[in-house]
Amino acid sequence: MNKSHCCEAMEGILERGQSTLIYRPITRSYSIREVIVNKKTISIGASNRITFCPSCASKLPEPLFDKIDEVLEKEHNLIDAWSDDNKNKIPAEFLTDEWWKKRGL
DSSP states (O other), rough: OOSSSSSHHHHHHHHHHHHEEEEETTTTEEEOOOOOEEEEEEEEEEEESSOOOOTTTOOOOOEEEEEEEHHHHHHOOOOTTTTTTTGGOOGOOOOOOOHHTTOOO
């Protein structure tokens, strides 16, 4: 197994995609979706960031929310890059995990 996450359990959970656990490669962030159960319906609520793996208790890497904005501003002069006016100017590498892997983050 080519391990991208902290443990095989986390790999399996994320690979199946049928969990409340979410991994966002663009920002290298992990969160858990809130599941709301009301008598006859189940809905998905907000997601809450997690800092430790629920399977092995390893500390997860710091998410890159601020860093992506910093790099877009510094390297591409995109201030408020995710605004409607600018999001079409974001280079393709920033729409995947390529941007932070390329920079050794």
